[in-house]
Amino acid sequence: MSIQYRFVKTITDIQPLLSSLNEHSIIAIDTETTGLDPFQNRIRLIQIAFINQPVFLIDLWKVSDDIISSLKKIFTSPALKIFHNAKFDLKFLIKSGFKIHGPYFDTMLAAQILSAGQKSQGFKLSDLVREELKIDLPKELQNSDWSGELSHEQLSYAARDAQVLLEIYHSLFLKLENVNLSATAKLEFECLPAVVDMELSGMLLHNKKWKKLTEELEKNQNDLAATLQQRLHEGLKRTLQLPFMENLNTEGQLLNLDSPKQMLEALQQLGIPLKSTSHEELSQLSRQFPVIQALIDYRKVTKVLQSFASALPKYIHPVTNRIHPDYWQIGTSTGRFSCRNPNLQQIPRDQVFRECFIPSEGNLLVIGDYSQIELRVAAEISHDQRMIDAFQQNQDIHCLTASLLIGKDINKVTKEERQAAKAVNFGLLYAMGARGLQLYAQNSYGVEMTNQQAVDFRQRFFEVYQGIASWQKELGTSSLKEIRTLNGRLRIWEDHPKITELFNTPIQGTAADIMKQAMAMSFPYLNRNNVHLIGTVHDEILLESPQEKAQEISHFLKETMIKAGKKFIQQVPIEVDIAIAKNWSEK
Template identity: 30%
Template sequence: MSDSPEQPKKTLLLVDGSSYLYRAFHAMPDLRAVPGDPTSPATGAIRGMINMMQKLRRDVRADYAACVFDAPGKTFRDELYPEYKATRSPMPPDLRAQIDPIHEVVRLLGWKVLNVPGVEADDVIGTLSCCATQAGVETVISSGDKDLSQLVNEHVTVIDTMNDRKRDIAGVTAEFGVPPSQMLDYQVLVGDSVDNVPGVDKVGPKTAVKLLQEYGSVENLVANADKVKGAVGENLRKALDWLPKGRELLKIKTDCDLAEHIPGFPKLEDIVIGGQDTEALKAFYEKYGFKGLVKQLETHDVPPELIEEQRSKKKVGAGPGPMGLFEEPDLSGLSKATNLQYDTIFTWEAFDRWLAKIESAELVALDTETDSLDEMRAGIVGLSFSTEPGIAAYIPLTHDYQGVPDQLPRDEVLAKLRPWLENPERLKLGQHIKYDRHVFKNHDIDVRGYVHDTMLESYVLEVHKPHSLASLAERHLGRQGIDYETIAGKGANQIGFHQVPIEKAAEYSCEDSDQTLDVHLALWPKLERDSKLKFIYELEMESSEVLFRVERNGVLVDSEELGRQGHELGQRIMALEKEAHELAGQPFNLGSPKQIGEILFTKQGLPVVKKTASGTPSTDEEVLEKLAEDYPLPAKILEHRSLSKLKGTYIDKLPLMVHPKTGRVHTHYAQAVAVTGRLSSNDPNLQNIPIRTPEGRRIREAFIAAPGNLIASADYSQIELRIMAHISEDEALLRAFRENMDVHRATAAEVFGVPPEQVSSEQRRYAKVINFGLIYGMSSFGLARNLGIDNTAAKNYIDRYFQRYPGVKTYMDETRLSAKSKGYVETVFGRRLYLPEINSPNGPRRGGAERAAINAPMQGTAADLIKMSMVQVQQVLDRENRRTRMIMQVHDELVFEVPEDEVEWLRTEVPRIMAGVAELRVPLLAEIGTGPNWDKAH
């Protein structure tokens, strides 16, 4: 017997190229071969793919390697099931144009590229992994596709680099609840919505796991189908004929003939990982404008010892991160990753050292760790600071678990930090600073000196992309940080931050501050270079400050009034249920779409308006509204549904949302959500309270003023139509507003060819629908449906409108063309509103983007104006030491709680301020009303 040590097994590295290129395309910014030229070829996916492949090659040692792509054309699955992948969106043209260059550069980087006609990438990967196992070679598959989990065994592992997930046998079992050997059965039961492969109706992941635990396999489950009880058993028996085909579609093949594409197959010698072709790569990089990559080639490779040092670190720090997607991560990232300095402060000596550091720093990133996501109730568990990239410190304050080290007392630490925190000349930044402001205010600290918010920087620069810190760090730095669930667990087993071990909490929090500062350094120069975007960013920062105060102020709610309304609605809802049962001839659940469908379409034989994706008749609101025109039962169901939603969403919930200390309801305004720049309100959502019904309007009666005060509501009059007049420069529309005419009456006079004084109320109503409909890109079909007229009449109205208002038609046509060229439109003040689908080959999607292109500048400009008003009104309130408080912002409306002795001042000054925030080609008009509650203030 030989005494020589056992030789390590060789490794085959397989990359799911199709998965990679989609990730690269969606994660990267809109890079172009000629920067800033939207007509230049897109290069973002190419750039992302290069970084990902370089990163993977550094991180996974391999002897053999291939990058496998789906080839164009059909496969056996399409022949077996024509609906296979039928619901998938077509590949974006910008991505399709980058596929050939991606194949080319991956080859130049030393990888074997495979795209086998008639065979999906998964099947090629499955076949190669099987061959490798038979040859005694270990396989690592890099993909985010969960379907590949069925290939996992003791010799095959799947790594998901985007989510830092390892799917070995234990990993698959923990993630899905079944081992890899049962993954195919699991998929057969739940189906695959992405590939449009049905499973067993109503069988989700939990049910599938339960069935497989009980029966072991789908084969045994089918054999015992008659024993499965309830709806699951019924649906299973309905699916028995489908399941074999579903299995054939979902099973990854492991026996494809690849000899034509890999000489010597099934041997792996033709896919030995090779060296990169430096000269050809340099020419490629120069062709596509990758100057940083050219420089990287010229400075040669990173020293191997640095790569090993980086690999040995548990966290990547400022390095490229698992995907390595972004600007020059390979060299600068490595140098940062080896120089991280994250301190944890346990002593006053260390605290004083860091206090001196932050007091002398030009700019400090600040982050709070808390015991709640509710910003009005959250308490501080710890704080972190970063003064320069790679350098940060964490102060644990209230961690509480067995064996926790001694921590500095929270109250004393905050007292010593208060002078720095409240000093406006000590400049600070954060990620979503409004939340941190609330947290500090809960400890009676008014933070001053916040000058930057990375969430808002991203929102202004790239509104159509995610703005979380994790997304920003990965997109702009190539860094992937520690996931919260990694340190705190997930689901029912997740612990509070105060229970997280301090060493983990410190790394997590320091990384947040460090990444925030690093992201700011990447984004701020881009804002500084564009004066219009910089203006919008400054407006967002000022709005954040005002919104913090609005949220803090809160609004009083009359719980007794809501109780009365709830009782009345409850009685009406029960009466509607009884009426519906009588019309149906039997009792049924008015909250069950299935039972509603059976009553309406099976029993009563009502016409089917449309079907769901699964082929059953739809009972959604649009369908019920259509049926309600001719049948009484759908009308009762609609009313019941509307009132039940109103009661459950607002009337019953609002009293439960009253803060125990303030006695008020405090909504949260999200700035970085709506792509138009509008705010969204949640917990509670004050912007979606329905006001078109008497019951909905009554809810506003419960929003009241404190004794000695009134509620005041100030809003812009016809703001979007005024903005349309300004942008389109249409003379007739401009004249209507300049002469303070009733614009709907003026439009009716133009469209119907009658003098304004002879316009009937019906004609004015038609004109109002046309005015607002065209702003939202309404078609003649939509107008006909809205007005209850035929398409020809609707088209004639629109044609006459454009004849009378030619400037509006010109604006719409030019805006569509501009949007297609640039990929975005702008508000009057320069906010960019991106339209990713504007050049989509999918007609409905493209049409939706074109309608958005017309409306977004108006809606976005209105959002800019209300934010300007909010900021300027608050400045005046502060300057004059007024006791009036802004308590809500809803669309184009500002709501105040105003002392009775300031009402006259408010009636005069607030409309004046709102009308004067900007000078358009038509006058802005703001109107104000007051009353004891929000409803009466209108």
Template identity: 30%
Template sequence: MSKTFLVVDGSNFLFRAFHALPPLKSPDGRPTGAIRGVINMFEKLMREFNPDYLGVIFDASGKSFRSDLYPDYKAHRPPMPDDLRLQIEPLFEIIDLLGYPRIIIPGIEADDVIATLALEAKAKGIRTIIASSDKDLAQLVEDNVINMYDGMKNEMLGRTEVFEKYGVYPEQVRDYLSLMGDSADNIPGVQGVGPKTAAKWIHEWGDLDGIVANAEKIKGKVGERLRDSLDILALSKELTTLYMDAKLPIKVEELKRKDQFTDRLRDVYQDLGFRQLLIGLDGNDAPTERFVPPVAKAAKTSSDDGNSWVNPTMPATTNYETITTIESLQEFLKLIPKAALLALDTETDGLEFMRSNLVGISLSVAPGEAVYIPFKQAGLENPLTIDEVMPLLKPILEDESIPKVGQNMKFDWHILKRYGAEIKGIADDTMLASYIFDPTGNRHNMDALAELYLGFKTTPFESIAGKGKSQKTFDEIDIETASFYAAEDADITLQLQHSIVPRLKSVESQYRVYAEIEVPLVSVLAKMEHEGILVDADHLNALSVEFGDNLADLEKAAYELAGEEFNMSSPSQVGTILFEKLQLPVIKKTPKGAPSTAEDVLVKLAEDYPLPKIIMEYREFSKLRSTYTESLVAEINPDTKRVHTSFNQAQTSTGRLSSSNPNLQNIPIRTKEGRRIREAFIAKEGSILLAADYSQVELRLMAHFSQDETMIQAFQEGKDIHAATASEVFGIPLEKITSEERRAAKAINFGLIYGMGAFGLAKQLGISRTQAQEYISLYFSRYTGVLNYMDQSKEKAKDLGYVETLLGRRLYLPGIHSSNAIARSGAERVAINAPLQGTAADIIKLAMLKVDASLTAKSEVDAKMLLQVHDELILESNLASEEAATALLVDAMTDVIKLDVPLIVEVGRGNNWDETAG
């Protein structure tokens, strides 16, 4: 078969693109994500297969013949989302303008059109490739005659691959689907029969007829269900069988790509905001000023089968080399200074950046090309040593003029820093690029990104190392497997940069946040993490003993009140004691109907009963002991005597940093015991800790965003904003405001920022809901600008589908148009708060960049940044530099952004973290 027919399941592509890609918008706010995704898929398919014949098939609206067979067919499908429906007509126009033959046959489903065309092509000696992930089409597959291709999973299905994927061969797929049914299409099957059972029965009995004939022999509940379903199985098979002889108005040979209408495409792409596609139309695909050289090495193909098909985003072959001699290393290193970008990745024997050992380094300068330099690998004799390689790599790694890209580059920075080289010239980080492009996506790891943006399925680590306790460390994996895996990491990182960063550049404000804040912050955070903070282990151990004694005393008191011993950490046992034995009133119930023992319930009960209060104290001491005093000691690095937390840039949707291993963001500061834990974080001898904190930054941002004159004036005049709010709301002169009135105003100020309503405010202040609503109404009557900001934020989010910070960080809100009132109101609250919280995150990050630059420029100031927690920066300063470091902190933090109200920074000092709070 010398010619190829590519038939594309357009409906399948459309839905997959809609659900896989971020909710992109055109300049005027129309949804475009699915359109962009489908065009990307088409381009990749055309590059890879360059077919002689091409057809793009979509389902027609309305019913098909299957609806006549079974009126409930597809009857329960939910309506198409509005954001998807709006993209169909523009997509159809683009397909037509590109010259792709588009086929929609009324009354005939796309699968049946595809089946008919594939069999026609077979009869004419033309090989067919079906681009789809729809398992119904697998019944058509014949080796080297009709194949299915799923680009997102890098799968080309022949007969063997169908069996490996589904457990049955193509000719058995209809029976397989009939047994399982299809909830999406409302096709009845046998209740409780899934893929494994269906495949097992087919293996045992041959086909559906054989299964029906032997139904009495199948035991158990599933056998009963099979026998109950015998009368519908024939219908199920008829519904799942493809119609392969549809009357079509066109033949395969007529399905050739036509000339594209470039001028009209240019207008459409401009209208939709597709800047990269516009560049492609003009013949200027991704120009670069630097030469990207090939790596002239022996090719290692992704498959041993000459007929196999590889991912369209990947080169047909991959040139991966294992470097084991200085000569071959030197030969490769000559290519790097000429390259547009150097992708690098380190392989280690663990994930702890301060304790893991370097196993190898992979490098790539061109797509499909990569090298791996192993230092310790199973099956490798006479590898290069780190001492041999690092003197050659160090000048390149530390050369700022050589741009570098990594996936979570901060980890690589740490590993290489411990081996004597500091990565400089970090140009891109694909994890961060993905995060800024779509912060609502929670999977920014390489495997997920490769599948999403490249349509390529990478090699999972567990597939080569195993799982659980028997999992191998990377150095224990054989050299051939490890080398390909490592080289692939560097190669895919480079290709992800080529795919994601241009998308970011199409939205200037997002790219600015990425390039001017997040990427420069990588090395700043790395230096902070590497430095760590000194922790007094003796202090923590003493607290553990003390908290243990407290827990024992609380247990004893609780047992006396209950009249028996019980597990105070068990909600069910606590519930039994409180509500069955002691007959305390039930405040609320769990979703399963049991009386709740949640904290808010215990708080309410503790007002009248002693045992709930003791249980609350027990829970608090237990949490402090397990989460902090014991686990923090285990986190202390034995070499540095410091705790080295990880600051996570790509986790929170608003841009706030989080920390882990250990989490230092949640150490309680409002309780005496929580503050005693903070006492364990200490300055080294001869130094002092400085803690610089932005004062009420989110309220100041509310004043700036809302342009409320009353609030702006209060901040500009340096008034206590909570007292000023109390004065406005309650109509009392500022000098006569009581602490209780100020507390109420503070609850209103912060509560409204976070979307608190009358119910929440009433609960927090211990007042009636009517009184709380009156407070809120009084507040908005005095701060009309704030009310207008809230209303405008919600409306803007509904129009655009996203909100932005002052600097352009974007947060998509897919729930803003939800028909579910709870989801919609939640998105509206985020629309109000995210610009404030996100801008606060941007400000503290800008401050960190400026403080780091100032400390670098002023070498006489002996101080280092250690931690960032909420709106606070913590430095360790030599005592002699304390005054200069304090001034530097205040100057840098107050000068990072211009607002209509002043940014105020308060600096505390102390020998430990708690003392810095004053």
């Protein structure tokens, strides 16, 4: 595949591109960098492809100031800018001092949208070129040394990567139009600047507090391990030895507490009726057998230590002293964000963990959280009038459900009854059976519920929320293999989907669309006011604001999040809880 390129050495070389740009122009942009870290590595080459022109190659290490000025004009022009994995290039360009204005088109995001949840990989540029253009795109030079003298092969490789973006753009654009996914793509592309800001900003961890917390967790783990060993040892002394106990000192540490096999055999030897040591099975017997609760507690602390406490400080960046996770815009089949390296979305909600996440000196956190957004989306989609009325009258939906389930005045519902109703509301929204509801209530909300109560609550829930019941029945008896959110985001299954996925997708997917709309709408104003997005956790947006602007920003964020919700939800009012905080736990 032969590609024509022009190596820009003087302002005259780039003038044809600069003079041709207008609001109807389409350009493709790619970069070659010395590494993957925008804080420690640098852009070496910028490639810009334009229709009916050779690809323009700009060596950022050697160009003059007037060429840099021309690049700034190009990047802030109204032309449509095509990238592949735009987030990567935008972060490097911003750290190189450029401002980049939309509109954007990200071929990777477009391909993910078109896949409609059917696959989780195959979105590399080479994959798309093979699929759309039926040619192979060699990528061997991607990891070559871009810090030395650039070879003709490297320049040709770089030019080709930009040129193919123009070609696959047209194919992807038409596909999005043909399956009515243009609105979804537009939302994802408009959200890009917010995601870039979120990753570049990162979150600040109070290292001393975290270290102290880790030490306390390690002590707690040791204490729990000792208690568990003692209980197992005392029980096993009264039983026959297990196969793995041969040659072990009966007075010493007999068991590997992290071995599911040893734990299962030991607990079975104690007469506990278990088939596995899965959390689901253990939780059913935890109140009956204290040794099982001890194992659950030990595993919980061990998981937190391994996943977060010990691991998190390793992610503190040496340049910024902050943690910069990777956010994936379409991280799940429903369109939700996912997070990794590290996964800050999974930080436990306990105060001792979240109080360690703080703003930098002179700043405050502003936290916006959609209130019961998935229930509100469900009411809108199902047209459940009782639920719609409750939200319109600003009733507490969990108290209402409790009063309807147990036949009690809503004003006399206790905290415990409300908690049980909360489990019912969220559990039955996604087709849980009675047994699943019982376990969900216990594991997620600490609510003890008998099997008969779960059966009765489930039956009563669908009697009082008939719109939800009818909607679920209609979907459950259909032969649908695809479904959309209120914004039109599509999910497709090759075979008949699980009923839980069929119910979950339009609700959770619409909530994800609302969150992305709020981020996209809020970013320009936040950017002008030196306020940064630093995180998102499903229904929550975290900002870091100068202290003197925090009150103003909190009002703006609440108003914007509500406006974003109203773009998709018409019948049900949107509520947002706002907090101005000195740490993440104060929301």
